[in-house]
Amino acid sequence: MRRTTRAGIAALGVMAIGLTGCAAGDGGSDGSVTLEFWAWGSNIDQRVAVWNEENPDIQVEISAPASGADMPTVVLSAARAGDGPDMAQAEYTQLPSYVTAGILADLTPSADAFADKFSESVLETVTFDELIFGIPQDLGPALFVHRKDLFAELGLSPAASWDEFRALAEQVRASGDGDRYLLNFSALDADLFMGLALQNGAQWWDYDDDGWSVDIASTETQEVLDFWRGMVEDDLVSTYQTNSPEYVEAMASGRILSQLAGAWAPGPLMSQYPETVGAWAGAPIPQWDPSDPRVFARGGSADVVLADSEHPEQAIEFLTWLNASDEGAEGLVEVNKFTAASHGQQIERSAPELMPDESGYWPTASEQADHLVAAQWGPNTQVAFTAIGDAFGNAFEGQLPWSEVLPEVQRVVSTDLER
Amino acid sequence: MTATGIRSTRPDIASARPRRRTRGGFVPTVVLLAAVAYFLVPVVWVVFAATKTTGELFNTPSFAMGTGFGDNLVQLFTYQGGAFVQWMGNSFVYAIGGALLSTIVSAAAGYALALYDFPGKKAVMIGLLGGVLLPTITLTIPQYMLFAEWGLTNTYWAVLLPVSVTPFGVYLAFVYARASVPRELLEAGRVDGSSEGRTFGAIGLPLLLPGLVTIFLLQFIGIWNNFLLPYIMQSDSDLAPVTVAMYLMLNRGGSEPILYAMAITGALVAILPVIAFVLFLQRFWRLDLVSGSLK
Amino acid sequence: MSSALRERAPATHDRGAGRADRLGGARRRRMPRHAGFAYLLLAPALILFSIAFLIPIGYSIGLSFMGSRSTGSAFAPPETVFVQLDNYAGVLADPTFWSSLGRLGVFAIVMVPLMMGTAILLALLLDLPRVRARAFSRTAIFLPYAVPSVIAALMWGFLYVPQISPVYQFASGLGIELPALLTGGFVQVAIVNVVLWGGIGFNTIIIYTALQSLPKEQIDAARIDGCDELRIARFVKLPHVVPATLLTGLFSVIGALQIYSEPQMLSTLTTSIDSTFFPLMRVYRDAFAHDDLNAASAASILLALATVLLSLLVLGLRTVLARRTR
Structure with missing residues (x-):
């Protein structure tokens, strides 16, 4: 028995050696550097592989410790603990929280290499207090992505205004067995609601010399909320959680006819509903004033360099290549991104695999991108998104009066800001 | 279910007293097996569901074999580079x-x-x-x-x-x-x-x-x-x-x-x-x- | 200190007690023999306990009295200041804290008795002399214990969707219209069910094991006295498993108060579970979505205190009951 114990302890010792061997090293012995890059976007690993092939001296290790909404948490806590990556993907909505936390490297000194590749409005989204903190990667101008086969069957066409949109939703509800909806409006999609408010002229966050201020319970936002409250209360939209089995079932069986999605929509739709190839089309989103189109973005992200990175120059070199170079932009287009770089948007590209006969899809997206409204996100955007998700969920369930939704969100967000 | 259950057991009680000893385990066994079914349903479901493509997952009966098991396995083991x-x-x-x-x-x-x-x-x-x-x-x-x-x-x-x-x-x-x-x-x-x-x-x-x-x-x-x-x-x-x-x-x-x-x-x-x-x-x-x- | 003991310990018993006296003097003499070896054996546990429990607890208490205050300008990192009991006051003043506690109370009060009641029932059934398919049943009941709660929630998440769930199809085949569990007030049922599914098996087996230790003669004696199985279960077996039931019941209570993964996983499937549904979800939201570790620490400490008090209550109850059954 004693021998067994010793053997056990010896085994533990061996394990310990193995374990420390597993901790990722930084930098090779031959003078090359290894950069750590946290990014969740699909297919970016393919681009990294191309770079690593061409640049043996600057190797990039990509990993996805969390995705989308959970990412800032992971990056912030790791960076504070001195354990952060060299580079990270950040949604535009998340940038201010990184900037206020002081964990990002200022890229302004190296901006000459990439700044002219982006339009002014795109560059503005990564600029804070006149300093540039990120290199834009992709954009998600919102499009009305819909089932054109079902639209044709029901004799419908996309709506130009929100009033028409409501009428369209009523027509869809009245058709067939009454189990169809024009759209699913999920409490999880807080960014969509924020975009809709932006479209109507709301500006939720602002900063001056005294700090941040927040204005969510504004008239503009209230108008948008009232519109969607009506849609929900009159049962004109479904309210499944996005990507829940219920939702996927409804999408797969054609009971939900459209999405207000970013231009990236065909990719995910293709992987998830391969049976619906050829059934989709994209169109501009509805407007409050069709003569003055305003488009919001869904998703879209930039790449940032962390202040603690030991190799910031190499990191900037890589990110410039990835997002701003000609080769990089082409590569991003190849992996189905809608590039933030202007020249990437000009690249002639074939129709998305999901809608092989829709050659107008990408031109429409580019056109919509020209109407993107400038947005100022706040240092606690994630707090607002969680609060909106909670408030909408409770309003859907009748736990919270609709009139309390915006005041409640405003309260949570401003309390957090003042902390 | 309850109605048929009563009908089938009643005559037994009246007529088959001597068989009582062997029958004593019947009701407990049924209750146990009902519990077993409850505990096994999700596991059995996952076995069948794993064989399905995303489409089949939502439009075929739960306990029918799908055609996607091989593809799912390949996709699973190649996901994010294995x-x-x-x-x-x-x-x-x-x-x-x-x-x-x-x-x-x-x-x-x-x-x-x-x-x-x-x-x-x-x-x-x-x-x-x-x-x-x-x-x-x-x-x-x-x-x-x-x-x-x-x-x-x-x-x-x-x-x-x-x-x-x-x-x-x-x-x-x-x-x-x-x-x-x-x-x-x-x-x-x-x-x-x-x-x-x-x-x-x-x-x-x-x-x-x-x-x-x-x-x-x-x-x-x-x-x-x-x-x-x-x-x-x-x-x-x-x-x-x-x-x-x-x-x-x-x-x-x-x-x-x-x-x-x-x-x-x-x-x-x-x-x-x-x-x-x-x-x-x-x-x-x-x-x-x-x-x-x-x- | 421990290294000195480690060296001294073998010396003490290898060469007799006299040597120890000579070495130690008056104070040393009161030290029980071989205490050094006991400390040596305890050392790893104590060191790890300090690393994983004591220091984090202390750290957490420290955090709960601190806060970050913005320094005025928009992009300057906030500074950390001592805020006394502000975090505790903030937590206690927040209605979502109390509503999450309320939901947790309802959950625990419904879930624990159901879990223990079902477990006792199933254990008694398994222990009946004439029951069929015993080994198979026992294994099947125990099986969910091996399924991580994240995966259990995923499976049930599908089984809760009426359009695709075999459970709903089966029920409607029998003419029963089951409510959609992921909407409105039924969501607690949905959560309770996932937790019961994962937890009953373990408790059943524990209680069944306790039943097996009941002397056969005691049951036989009762049977000879003319007791039927129901009376044997009620008057012989049940009292015998009370201590085991209370112990596993206590674990179920602690587990219930820590509920997190199941509702977290289900929350992406339903609007009925918000980010402050249960206290630990709220703690997680504070710590991560709100990036406010101070508030999260204060809430954690309040919860830990409440759990310990409640557990002591249950333990006290156990002692009282144990005395009464004796």
Whole structure:
């Protein structure tokens, strides 16, 4: 028995050696550097592989410790603990929280290499207090992505205004067995609601010399909320959680006819509903004033360099290549991104695999991108998104009066800001 | 169902008194089998669902075989460059390593508490009891902050250290040692001139073994099923166990497709080893240790 | 200190007690023999316990009295200041804290008795002499214990969708209209079910094991006295498993108060579970979504205190009951 114990302890010792061997090293012995890059976007690993092939001296290790909404948490806590990556993907909505936390490297000194590749409005989204903190990667101008086969069957066409949109939703509800909806409006999609408010002229966050201020319970936002409250209360939209089995079932069986999605929509739709190839089309989103189109973005992200990175120059070199170079932009287009770089948007590209006969899809997206409204996100955007998700969920369930939704969100967000 | 049930059993009661003895197990058996059905339905469902393509998942009957099993497996094992194998491996490292460590630590501490008197014993026992009662989960966040400061996050130790000492494990070892290692044996060892360490290794540990196997198994399953600790500790997905990987697979944000068919196949693959393990080792458990009916 | 003991310990018993006296002097003499070896055995547990429990607890308490205050300008990192009991006051003044506690109370009060009641029933059934398919049933009941709660929630998440769930199809085949569990007030049922599914098996086996330790003669004697199985279960077996039931019941209570993964996983499937549904979800939201570790620490400490108090209550109850059954 004693021998067994010793053997056990010896085994533990061996394990310990193995374990420390597993901790990722930084930098090779031959003078090359290894950069750590946290990014969740699909297919970016393919681009990294191309770079690593061409640049043996600057190797990039990509990993996805969390995705989308959970990412800032992971990056912030790791960076504070001195354990952060060299580079990270950040949604535009998340940038201010990184900037206020002081964990990002200022890229302004190296901006000459990439700044002219982006339009002014795109560059503005990564600029804070006149300093540039990120290199834009992709954009998600919102499009009305819909089932054109079902639209044709029901004799419908996309709506130009929100009033028409409501009428369209009523027509869809009245058709067939009454189990169809024009759209699913999920409490999880807080960014969509924020975009809709932006479209109507709301500006939720602002900063001056005294700090941040927040204005969510504004008239503009209230108008948008009232519109969607009506849609929900009159049962004109479904309210499944996005990507829940219920939702996927409804999408797969054609009971939900459209999405207000970013231009990236065909990719995910293709992987998830391969049976619906050829059934989709994209169109501009509805407007409050069709003569003055305003488009919001869904998703879209930039790449940032962390202040603690030991190799910031190499990191900037890589990110410039990835997002701003000609080769990089082409590569991003190849992996189905809608590039933030202007020249990437000009690249002639074939129709998305999901809608092989829709050659107008990408031109429409580019056109919509020209109407993107400038947005100022706040240092606690994630707090607002969680609060909106909670408030909408409770309003859907009748736990919270609709009139309390915006005041409640405003309260949570401003309390957090003042902390 | 209830109506037909009554009709079919009534005549029996009236006419078949002598058969009562053999029939006594009927109602309990039916109730038991109903419970069994409840416990098995999700597992059977996952077996069938794993064979389906995403489309079939939503438009074919639940208990019909699909056509996508092969594709799902291929997709699962090539997802993110074959990371699934790594995740399963990580789960095994955490579960086996953590359970082993915690069993050794518990055995030593439980043995000491059960068989020796020393100043501070009472304090240790009270601390232990407090530890059993404390919701360990509320410690995870400060643990993370400290481990990050010490440079332990994003190493296997970030998960292994917190699970390597469980007050409950020490408590079980204590109970078992008290019941199965007589103090006289220690005295006898001393008379023979054997050192305390040798007595522990040669006499104590073998007597403790059945209890230790139980602690190991309880810990193994506890760690394998753990989600929050590795989720918070490891930002490097190469170190994620399969539970965290499953969660990340299903929460990729609205702009990414949600790969249910693959995730469900992953769920099946992830539970199979543990089920096999539990079934195989069931006979070695000394659960009377937990039930407190140890004499 | 421990290294000195480690060296001294073998010396003490190898060469007799006299040597120890000579070495130690008056104070040393009161030290029980072999205490050094006991400390040596305890050392790993104590060191790890300090690393994983004591220091984090202390750290957490420290955090709960600190707060970050913005320094005025928009992009300057906030500074950390001592805020006394502000975090505790903030938590206690927040209605979502109390509503999450309320939901947790309802959950625990419904879940624990159901879990223990079902477990006792199933254990008694398994222990009946004439029951069929015993080994198979036992294994099947135990099986969910091996399924991580994240995966259990995923499976049930599908089984809760009426359009695709075999459970709903089966029920409607029998003419029963089951409510959609992921909407409105039924969501607690959905969570309770996932937890029961995962937890009953373990408790059943523990209680069944306790039943097996009941002396056969005692049951036989009751049977000879003319007791039927129901009366044997009620008057012989049930009292015998009370201590085990209370112990596993206590674990179920602690587990219930720590509920996190199941509702977290289900929350992405339903609007009925918000980010402050249960206290630990709220703690997680504070710590991560709100990046406010101070508030999260304060809430954690309040919860831990409440859990310990409640557990002591249950333990006290156990002692009282144990005395009464004796």
